Amino acid sequence: MKTIICYLSYSGNTEEVADLLKEELEDSNFDIDMYSIGYGAVPNLFEYDLIFLGTFTWDKGSTPEEMKDFAKEVGDKPKNVYVFGTGDTQFGGDNLFCNAVNKLARFYESNYPGLKIEQSPRGSQEQLVTKWLKGVLEHAEGKNIRT
Numbered sequence: 001m002k003t004i005i006c007y008l009s010y011s012g013n014t015e016e017v018a019d020l021l022k023e024e025l026e027d028s029n030f031d032i033d034m035y036s037i038g039y040g041a042v043p044n045l046f047e048y049d050l051i052f053l054g055t056f057t058w059d060k061g062s063t064p065e066e067m068k069d070f071a072k073e074v075g076d077k078p079k080n081v082y083v084f085g086t087g088d089t090q091f092g093g094d095n096l097f098c099n100a101v102n103k104l105a106r107f108y109e110s111n112y113p114g115l116k117i118e119q120s121p122r123g124s125q126e127q128l129v130t131k132w133l134k135g136v137l138e139h140a141e142g143k144n145i146r147t
């Protein structure tokens, strides 16, 4: 099962979620590639069975430009994209909290709800990551992706 986690992170919160996902997937014997968006060549996502995409939210619920550029470089929309992200409810309240996760999930026609984490996932929110990942793997299995 070829899996990649691509993430965009300025101050490290989204990267922490990416790292947690990686750790948990590796514990389940998944072989994981990581790509920090903006660092090095964009990978060919079409080689992967399972794709995790992570982003923070910016500027009143916007998707960061680097994430839009990444999507343009990827070109077509790969299947089996699962979206996670971090945000802060102080910016615009619930409506705009992690809004980039909603937008990206819609764009990639991901039919599984995105994971939204407030700032750093360390501590009590770690269980949200674990629970979400479990749901993703069950969902992917249901779609007959090899797990």
Ligand SMILES: Cc1cc2nc3c(=O)[nH]c(=O)nc-3n(C[C@H](O)[C@H](O)[C@H](O)COP(=O)(O)O)c2cc1C
Pocket: 008, 009, 010, 011, 012, 013, 014, 015, 056, 057, 058, 059, 060, 061, 062, 086, 087, 088, 089, 091, 092, 096, 097, 098, 099, 118, 119, 120
């Ligand atoms: C100028 C600015 C605008 C932001 N706007 C939003 C927003 O509209 N919605 C949201 O959920 N979070 C917003 N945030 C919070 C960040 O998304 C949050 O801190 C996130 O965890 C940063 O991710 P990173 O550490 O991976 O870079 C904003 C942060 C800054 C500095």
